Amino acid sequence: MPRPRCVAVARIIGTCRRGPKCHRCHRGRGLLSSSTNDLCILFRLYLWVGFLSVPYIDTAMIQCPRGTRDFLPDEMEKRRFYEGRLRNVAETFGFREIETPIFEDSELFILRSGPNVLKELYAFEDKGGRSIALRPEMTAPAIRMFVNGMSNDPKPIKIFYFGQCFRYERPQSGRYREFFQFGAEIIGGATPQTDAEAIAMASSMLRSLGLKDYRLRIGHIGVLRQRIADIGVPKERTAEVLQKLDKKLYDEARPLLADMGVSEDDAEALFKLTETVGGVEVLSQVPGEAGDWLRQVVAYLEAMGVQTPEIDLGVVRGLDYYTGMVFEAEAPALGAEKQICGGGSYTLSELFGGEKVFSTGFAVGFDRALLALEKEGAVYERRGIDAYVLCASDDVRIRAAGIAADLRAAGLSTDQDIMDRKMAKAMKSASSACARYAVIVGARDLENGEVTLRDMATGEQSNVLIADLASRIRGERGRP
Numbered sequence: 001m002p003r004p005r006c007v008a009v010a011r012i013i014g015t016c017r018r019g020p021k022c023h024r025c026h027r028g029r030g031l032l033s034s035s036t037n038d039l040c041i042l043f044r045l046y047l048w049v050g051f052l053s054v055p056y057i058d059t060a061m062i063q064c065p066r067g068t069r070d071f072l073p074d075e076m077e078k079r080r081f082y083e084g085r086l087r088n089v090a091e092t093f094g095f096r097e098i099e100t101p102i103f104e105d106s107e108l109f110i111l112r113s114g115p116n117v118l119k120e121l122y123a124f125e126d127k128g129g130r131s132i133a134l135r136p137e138m139t140a141p142a143i144r145m146f147v148n149g150m151s152n153d154p155k156p157i158k159i160f161y162f163g164q165c166f167r168y169e170r171p172q173s174g175r176y177r178e179f180f181q182f183g184a185e186i187i188g189g190a191t192p193q194t195d196a197e198a199i200a201m202a203s204s205m206l207r208s209l210g211l212k213d214y215r216l217r218i219g220h221i222g223v224l225r226q227r228i229a230d231i232g233v234p235k236e237r238t239a240e241v242l243q244k245l246d247k248k249l250y251d252e253a254r255p256l257l258a259d260m261g262v263s264e265d266d267a268e269a270l271f272k273l274t275e276t277v278g279g280v281e282v283l284s285q286v287p288g289e290a291g292d293w294l295r296q297v298v299a300y301l302e303a304m305g306v307q308t309p310e311i312d313l314g315v316v317r318g319l320d321y322y323t324g325m326v327f328e329a330e331a332p333a334l335g336a337e338k339q340i341c342g343g344g345s346y347t348l349s350e351l352f353g354g355e356k357v358f359s360t361g362f363a364v365g366f367d368r369a370l371l372a373l374e375k376e377g378a379v380y381e382r383r384g385i386d387a388y389v390l391c392a393s394d395d396v397r398i399r400a401a402g403i404a405a406d407l408r409a410a411g412l413s414t415d416q417d418i419m420d421r422k423m424a425k426a427m428k429s430a431s432s433a434c435a436r437y438a439v440i441v442g443a444r445d446l447e448n449g450e451v452t453l454r455d456m457a458t459g460e461q462s463n464v465l466i467a468d469l470a471s472r473i474r475g476e477r478g479r480p
C-alpha cells in the first residue's frame, strides 16, 4: 500500500505515515503496532480538535452593534470629501460651525415630545443616576447651547454642525441606529427670507454633492395645525393626528378623529388639505397668511436662482417643534427611506429656559445622501498620495527616510517603505497606495545628489536632483 504523503496537517497532528524516514516530520509508525498506532492517531486528533476549537469558540468575532457601521479608509476618505463640500457651502452662506455633546440630559428631548419619545432614544441612567440620552438629532442641543451661551449675540445667529445621531429604529437600507446629519440653524429670524435662506442652502448642499435627481417640497405646518384645532382636536392630541397625516395613513386617522368627536366631513376636508400639491398657483388654496408667506419664500428662492420647489401641504415632518414653513428633499432612487433632508421653522428656546426666539433650520441625512449618489452611479476616485519613497538597496534606507521627511515638510503627502521590502515589492506598495510618483533612492544616484522619479501612471522615469524633488513633484501634480 502506498504511504500517504506528509502534508502539513498530517505532520501537525502526528498522522504522517511515511515512516521514520520522512524528512519533513521525522514521525513514523515507530515501535507501535498498526492498530495501537491508529488509536493513538485518533487520540491525538481528538486532542488537537479540542485544542483548536476551544479558543475559537471563546473568542467569536465581535461585530459592530446592529444598525451601526464601520467606515474603512476608502469609505472614510469619500465621506470626508463630501463632508468638505457641505462645509464649503455652509461657509459660503455665512454659517459658523458648532459642536455639542453626543449625549445630553434625556429631559432635553422629552420636554417637547413627551416621555413617549424615550422609546425611540438610546437612553440610559449613568453612574450618577442621571437620565442620559444619545442625541437623536441636533436641533434641540443647538438651541440649548444658544440659550446657555449665545442668547445675547446679535441675531440672526447662523450655525451649522456635522455629527452622528442615534435613534432606536429598526435598521434597514438607509435607516441606521447611528447615522450622520449635516445641519444648520438660523436663530432669531422670523421672516420669509430666513426660510428662503435655509431652503436655498439645503438645495445648494445637495447640488454640491453632485446629486441629480431629488425633489424639494415645501409646506406650512401652521396651516395644518390651525385646521386641526378648528375641527376640534384637543391640543394635546395634535401630534397623534399629525403623525398619521405625515405617513398618509388616512384609514388609521379616520377612527382616531372620530374618537375625538371630529365629523366625517371635517376629517375628509383635512385629508384633502394635505393633498394640496403643485406649483405656486396652488398657494391660492392655502388659507390665511400662510399662503402669502410661502409666496414670498418662493419669490426669494427664485431671486436666488433656486429651482422652485413643489408646494405640498402634506409635508408634515416627524418632529413636534415646527410651527411654520416646513420642507423636505427626497431622492426617489432610495425607495422607502428616500428623505435625504428635512427642516422648517420652529421655536424651542422658551422650553429650555430662554426667551421665545423663532428659528429656521434643516438637516441633510448624510448617509442617505451618499447612498443616493451611489445609486446614481457617482464614483469617488481615491485621492492617493503624491509620492512613495522606496530603496534600491538596504544601505540607503536611512537616507531615504530623510528624503521622505523632507517631502512631507514641503507639504507633499508622502509614504515610504518601512518594511525593509525589496524594490519590486515596495513598488507594489507604491501602486496600492495610489502614489503619483515613486521616488527610488539608490546608492549611485545619491552620489550625484539625485534620486530616480517614476511617474506611476506612465511608467516614465527620470533622474531628479534631491534639492528639486519637492518642486518637481508639486509642479507636475496639477493641483493648487
Ligand code: HAM
Residues within 6 Å of the ligand: 136, 137, 138, 139, 140, 167, 169, 174, 175, 176, 177, 178, 179, 180, 181, 183, 184, 185, 318, 319, 339, 340, 341, 342, 343, 344, 360, 361, 362, 363, 364, 365, 366, 367, 368
Ligand atoms: P429629521 O427629518 O428627523 O430632521 O432628520 C433629518 C434627516 O436625517 C432625514 O431627512 C434623514 O435623511 C436623516 N435621518 C433621519 N433618521 C435617520 C436614520 N435612522 N438613518 C439614516 N438617516 C436618518 C431632524 O433631525 C431635524 N433636527 C432637522 C432640523 C434642523 N429641523 C430644523 N433644524
